[in-house]
Amino acid sequence: MYDLNNIKKLSTLGAGASEAWKSFVAFDKAALADGVIPKKYKELMAIAVALTTQCPYCIDIHVDAARKAGVTEEELAETAFVAAALRAGAAVTHATHLLKE
Numbered sequence: 317m318y319d320l321n322n323i324k325k326l327s328t329l330g331a332g333a334s335e336a337w338k339s340f341v342a343f344d345k346a347a348l349a350d351g352v353i354p355k356k357y358k359e360l361m362a363i364a365v366a367l368t369t370q371c372p373y374c375i376d377i378h379v380d381a382a383r384k385a386g387v388t389e390e391e392l393a394e395t396a397f398v399a400a401a402l403r404a405g406a407a408v409t410h411a412t413h414l415l416k417e
Contacts, residue, residue, distance in 0.1 A: 320373070320376055322373070348362065354385075356385040356386055359382035360387060360392075362382075363375065366378055367395075367400075368399050379392065
């Protein structure tokens with residue numbers, strides 16, 4: 317089902333709901349723009365979230381943007397393990413619901 321070429325269909329999708337699409341694009345651009353948190357770090361955060369939600373489109377898009385922002389292979393590797401630790405931590409802490417008082 318995953319095909320990076322599907323990204324080319326976003327403008328068609330957006331045409332069907334142009335105001336919502338324009339708002340989303342503006343929000344996305346603003347959220348990921350260089351600011352108090354540098355773009356490089358925002359892209360690393362986006363990658364961690366994308367790995368956690370397992371969105372291949374987001375992974376591809378944000379790894380490319382991160383590399384353009386100067387992210388190294390080592391930073392990508394550490395980001396992957398941060399995402400893995402958080403996902404594993406969530407499973408462990410949610411496991412406390414399995415235990416009776």
